[in-house]
Amino acid sequence: MADDIATVDPSSTTTEVLEKVVIRFAGDSGDGMQVAGTRFTDASALFGNDLATLPSFPAEIRAPAGTLPGVSSFQVQIADFDILTAGDEPDCLVAMNPAALKKHIEDLRQGGTLIVNTDTFEERNLAKAGYESNPLDDDSLRGYRVIKVPMDELTKEAVKGSGVSGRSVLRSKNFFALGLLAWLFHRPTEPTIDWARKKFANKPEVAEANVAAFKAGYTFGVATEATKSTFEVKPAALPAGTYTNVNGNTALAWGLIAASQKSGLPLFYGSYPITPASDILHELSRQKNFGVRTFQAEDEIAGVGSAIGAAFAGNLAVTGSSGPGIALKSEAISLAFIAELPLIVINVQRGGPSTGLPTKPEQSDLLFSLYGRHGESPVPVIAAASPSDSFEVAIEAARIALTYMTPVILLSDNSIANGSEPWLLPDIEAIPNIEVDFVKYPNGPDGTFLPYLRDVQTFARPWAIPGTPGLEHRIGGIEKDAITGDVSYDPKNHQLMTDTRAWKVANIANDIPDLSVDGDEDADLVVLGWGSTFGAIRAAARRARLDGRKVATLHLRYLNPMARNLGEVLSSYDKILIPELNTGQLLKLIRAEFLLDAVGLNKVAGEPFKVSEVAEKIMEMTK
Amino acid sequence: MADDIATVDPSSTTTEVLEKVVIRFAGDSGDGMQVAGTRFTDASALFGNDLATLPSFPAEIRAPAGTLPGVSSFQVQIADFDILTAGDEPDCLVAMNPAALKKHIEDLRQGGTLIVNTDTFEERNLAKAGYESNPLDDDSLRGYRVIKVPMDELTKEAVKGSGVSGRSVLRSKNFFALGLLAWLFHRPTEPTIDWARKKFANKPEVAEANVAAFKAGYTFGVATEATKSTFEVKPAALPAGTYTNVNGNTALAWGLIAASQKSGLPLFYGSYPITPASDILHELSRQKNFGVRTFQAEDEIAGVGSAIGAAFAGNLAVTGSSGPGIALKSEAISLAFIAELPLIVINVQRGGPSTGLPTKPEQSDLLFSLYGRHGESPVPVIAAASPSDSFEVAIEAARIALTYMTPVILLSDNSIANGSEPWLLPDIEAIPNIEVDFVKYPNGPDGTFLPYLRDVQTFARPWAIPGTPGLEHRIGGIEKDAITGDVSYDPKNHQLMTDTRAWKVANIANDIPDLSVDGDEDADLVVLGWGSTFGAIRAAARRARLDGRKVATLHLRYLNPMARNLGEVLSSYDKILIPELNTGQLLKLIRAEFLLDAVGLNKVAGEPFKVSEVAEKIMEMTK
Amino acid sequence: MTAPIYTRADFQTDQEVRWCPGCGDYTILASVQQFLAGLSRNREEFVFISGIGCAARFPYYVNTYGMHSIHGRAPAIASGVAITRPDLSVWVITGDGDALSIGGNHLIHTLRRNVNLTILLFNNQIYGLTKGQYSPTSEIGKTTKSSPFGSIDYPFNPVSLALGAEATFVARTLDMDRSHTQKMLEAAYNHKGSAFIEIYQNCNVFNDKAFIQLTGKEERVHNRIDLEAGKPIVFDDGAKAVVMRGGEAVVVDSNSVDPKAILVHDPTNPNASVAFAVSRLSHGPYGPTPLGIFRDVNRPTYDSEVNAQVAAAKEKLGEGDLAKLIASHGTWTVDPSGNGASA
């Protein structure tokens, strides 16, 4: 027990041991809910739980305090086994103001615990949230275990003497809530206290205020026996090793750095800020001692353009954006494709079309990734399945781009980008190198250089970078002669080059692992997914199995080309279900390719699947 | 017989009557081959033949005279029946220089007529064309009926006294060739002579030089009995009416003007030049007395942006480009889609990817049209089948855009855009009006305006244009509440709006004609096409039928949504063949939608299908 | 019909204003609404087009026609409105990222074309909406999320850029100074053609006090150079003055020069050189900085020229006749018997 917080008195409060619990922090944007959620998560991670998180920010701008659009929330599921999602519905909701209550109460499961900050439930705030009467006073919260706490009051009290004063005092109330939850869920307290002291090292009064509030919250629980029972979630039996809690954007950025080290190429990231991809730029721009060069371009076209230049010049070149920005890059990606330059294009998907729902997840850019360019340009596409998977996927995207001299589209989405999960740290040494051979000598007759004389294995063209004597050559977006690389308008050559480019990409299928089925091989139903639906699908299948159903699952990392054995595997099941956060995009591809009557489970609501939604569909199909 | 040209002496030369003949003019860019081809075409049109043309320009820049890349050609098929394409291989080739010969001789059918300008076959030109020996002297032209004419010499002779002198003299040699062809193919001479006099009205010396050269060519035929027999192709039995010879870009531009008149909305065209779409801008910019406003924007994004503004302001708004430019418009089209504004986006397809083959036809932007935007944005797509069809398709695009408040993508391609065919002029009066009702009064409670309160039939939202009192409202690219039109991040609302937009577009299927099969209803094989393959497919099916095969054909004007009865019709055939100038894009759609094992015939060579290519495949499949 | 009488409330919508409390955007919104109300021009004749950014939410709060479009493209979209609807008053609302980063090209082209619209650029020298990256007007060395070691991008001077792009009306104002803002709005409104106003706008969340030299009680007297047509350019309570020296504008002590040598401000000068020189007095609001109208000259507007060509064509050729048009490339007739043809 850290510092001087009283321990829970075991005699007066019982402890329920749970396998898992879902907690959601909700409050005004200014209430520090993201910090509270992250601290709770980190403490749980250090404690050894498996976990998954789902932050949700207000749409765009800090809305006026107290309003519904201004509500910010953070959900975390902690468990004593390996879980796959941040959970469908919270078991515990923290509501810092009426708007937060209004927005989230519907999701709280019946019988769940609700912690409310009563001090904010006065007329103005109630009106802003659209309450006609005070929900704390009427009957509307029946069915929940409500813990009413005058947090403003208590926080003020707690931070007295910390040196913080005025408006800043209430900034610590998230720590009060956190303290209360630490008590309620038996969380270790040191990590949070340590963090606060470190984080605010040069504002010691803030650090102390936060620590004081945290302790006050904890003590409040102990003292008032705020609930009859507290909850404990034991550490999970995870594989041995060192873990960190990582979100998708960070893992992706680190994966790119890993690829840079493993290929021996300096990393260049040309990008223009856009939610939810900007954090990749932010993370990379901090890692300059890894030789990373970031370029905040004037727009997305310049972002990809600069990356194309960097690729030509011999870098590991990457650009990243979200839907609207990717749309702008389309023409340039097409150039990279025909010029056969290695390039990674990251698309952190968000709700569309147009500006759409900028802070919400969606998987509606799959067909756009495959077909979002003029002409025949079948760019390879791969997708991350979870926050930590982003690390590996980034390395894999680099491997494909560099080995096959092609742009690669890497799909993530808002829930992966901002969601987090424990990540068993990989052994850096064990990550295989990515072989890159710049050509050094002429490959043609009479000392000429033939920029399209391909590798017989990979069909990649040679990469000769400026500065290499004797290999001066010109590339470009006009069709090129298959051998000399000169501009060619010859019909047969265009057919040949179109086929060759398609074949080069299709051939990557020989260099990716076969798919293996998870779950019941003898099932009638296989559930096929890609991207961030991974967790919900696996968890739903598990749930269905508990109910006695047989169900297999398959997950695609490679969307183009797909694993060689996909058709075969799919054909061996009677029924195929494809859940997607779009109107059925992978579904279209599978049907066209294999003429299999797969069915879709589709949702376009700016939210991930609930496990229950997928499970229900599985139940229905396995009846 | 115009002027003083001697008539063909029937005693000395026999006349072969042909059903159809394919003629190709080929020469240096500076030789005026496009003019010669167009003149020959117009004369044939006026004579009453059915015809189709296929011009082919040098790639981009005027290459140095005499080189292979500098060759420009124009092919025309004339017939006494209704033909569908410009023909597979020429029966007659005019080669103005060695490069033209080199480039085109392979295509000339065995036994065909070759007219060469011998004066250009000197060492320098032969070398430039890559000839090691003079093909006129060696044996290489055996197998053709070669007519050798010293055209430079004879043209110089002919234009003496016209007042034209120096370098300009040889400019008339295309007219010499034209005269010779007029003799050879029994063309009327007046139309050409009249045209020259009118065209060069204010350069009478040029007019006279051309006329003199033309006559000289004609007389050369008569005098030298250049061939044993001349050829005649009788007028075709076409439906009665007035015809003009029109190319696709012109017909498209005129169709837009027709739509403007029929809808009562002023036409606005915002565009940035690009081959092969620029001519639409050129044509429209001339028609200012139709109230057309054209805006040559700084780029394609501004082109579509200005059109979106014009649509908001109440115009018939159109933007147009080709692949690379359409790629740039992608983000903005997505805005028009979610804002539900009427907008026509013309894509005159060319060879891709990237700059690709800018002057060649290809159909590789179909999936790009359907899926080339982030988010779920199923924009309606329609395609022109031929040059004259472009007129109707433009009106139809406008009807859909205006009736359903949606952007519509209209696909053409380089062969439609620059190819021409006779067009039976429509009765303008008979073209139905396009009803457009701007809202004038509030449609919501208490005099409010609800910009998303939809029409119950079309599901279109109301169009209230600036300047209308009381209907002030704001639209935009963020998701909007289904009723109020306010910004909404509500999950259920996003689902509803996504579904509604998709449904609105799918519902257009109820407002387009069912497909009817052409050819043998009891066939085993149906050939399905879209866009410019129309002619080749129909002609190939005809050819197969002559060979005793049963074959049906279907042509899609509507690519999204497709005709309601398509699945049913396709299912009634054993085999489905889909010829496309891409790697199988419609094929994918059909397979995914109907799970039918259709097969593709695919070509990506920057050239239209030859009738024989499609016919062969049909033969193979109907064996 | 009598002119409508409006109050500011008539230009407010029922939408909750969603900027951070304390954001300079509120003040600008109030200034614009008040200005519009004062015009007594029918509300339905105004169109506000914005791109994306905090600033770009503006149209939702102004009860006129409006479009919250896509990032950087508002000038292009607004051009489509202005060209086809000269009867409307068209406004573009944009930010320093929206207008100068992704939308730079549309901005300079709209200015050179002199399309009849007014552009209000809310310059907070930061990307607000995407939570704090440096922008094309951020100062060198600025540490932000995307420049943790300090920005190395030399910033634009928006006024110089606009002048280099042949703008006919260029002004600068300050969010906090509502009366100055309204004066600029009025001049812009009365200008025929593209009017460009850079509005220094405080983003109290990501770039607080960026304009403190111009807004701080202490600082502003020393640094605010008010440009007024026909008046010598003096500031700092008259202590400082601007003179032209060898083609450059320089700040001098007023009493060190002959009063006649002080530059008399003339925004209507057809030659943009002096306006440009004045714009170089500051490169960002870090010292003496001119506010006011740098340039205000007449040049035919794009929309009037387009519409004049349409009118002239109609005048000359008559209203277009479609039947004639489609027959204009030469026709032939097939007679009902079926296979005859005559030219």
Next chain:
Amino acid sequence: MTAPIYTRADFQTDQEVRWCPGCGDYTILASVQQFLAGLSRNREEFVFISGIGCAARFPYYVNTYGMHSIHGRAPAIASGVAITRPDLSVWVITGDGDALSIGGNHLIHTLRRNVNLTILLFNNQIYGLTKGQYSPTSEIGKTTKSSPFGSIDYPFNPVSLALGAEATFVARTLDMDRSHTQKMLEAAYNHKGSAFIEIYQNCNVFNDKAFIQLTGKEERVHNRIDLEAGKPIVFDDGAKAVVMRGGEAVVVDSNSVDPKAILVHDPTNPNASVAFAVSRLSHGPYGPTPLGIFRDVNRPTYDSEVNAQVAAAKEKLGEGDLAKLIASHGTWTVDPSGNGASA
């Protein structure tokens, strides 16, 4: 290693040059090749990046590394090369449509950032490749395929635009004048940072004689104003001179002014005002038009600053250690027994 000795032929490729006979592009190509040969710098260290247009075919004809990219984007692509490879000499070849129309934004941003590369803008005041539409530098009233009633777009002055965009090196030259072109190339090559050269280029097919005032035997003496550093600006065989008056550059009869009043050209002036004023002497090549270097000043280059930050970070933090990085957000360990955990 001794410096290589090259002739122009070493910088020619085996590709047939495909411009129209008589096109000004030929002359520029020759000037550039000759200039490169004279540098005695290894051929492989040059990179030419172009967009799309007639001009943009240029890289195919220069035997160095090159990319014929997409329309308007060459400055962005070249920035990626220049930033990551300071060892190379990077050149952008572009046209008036490519650089000023679709590519305007990349151009102005590259200039303000001062990325170390040289931009050669072949200004023929027309779109050549797409067969003759007016461009952003075409004069008002020009009839072209897309402006049959005359263009109404007020053109850019590329030099003014570049100056407004904070360019550090701005020059103008003429295709026909190979020695002048080479002088400009040399100065640009020696300039650290973005160098922008507008090259007036005759398109004899779609816009012949556009520069006749500067190239015609009769006309050129009267109209060509040669800017030479440190020299008074006089032209027309000394008959005319340029003076600064009230902040504007004006042409006067030389003998009407005191020779000392004549403007002495100083491209190194840190303040761009005078350069801007000089750029306003002409708005297109229709009368007295300055050629030469308008501005040539030093400012840190973008690439050197980026690379300095990388070097500083390495210096301070050491070469990045990936294992440390991924553990930097806090870790916990699950011991081999399977379910214990410790912070």
